[in-house]
Amino acid sequence: MFKYILILFLLIAFVPGIRSFLFELLVGRQIAKEQKRYNDFMEKERGKEGEVKVKSTGTNQKGKDFDGGQYVDYEEVK
Numbered sequence: 001m002f003k004y005i006l007i008l009f010l011l012i013a014f015v016p017g018i019r020s021f022l023f024e025l026l027v028g029r030q031i032a033k034e035q036k037r038y039n040d041f042m043e044k045e046r047g048k049e050g051e052v053k054v055k056s057t058g059t060n061q062k063g064k065d066f067d068g069g070q071y072v073d074y075e076e077v078k
Contacts, residue, residue, distance in 0.1 A: 011018055047053060 012022065013019075
């Protein structure tokens with residue numbers, strides 16, 4: 001039993017074809033799905049080519065009352 005596990009481990013470690021196949025099998029499909037979801041999201045977010053979208057932040061009433069904050073003393077440390 002130990003021989004088979006050792007042989008399998010050595011094959012995975014030193015044969016790039018088997019290693020890349022296992023990586024594609026285990027991880028590659030998930031990465032491809034995530035990339036497709038991201039691309040679909042970005043396509044929807046960007047909109048059609050040539051279309052212009054302007055996102056306004058709205059009026060900020062809190063920002064109008066700002067008069068600079070408070071002065072805080074500090075000591076320079078050398």
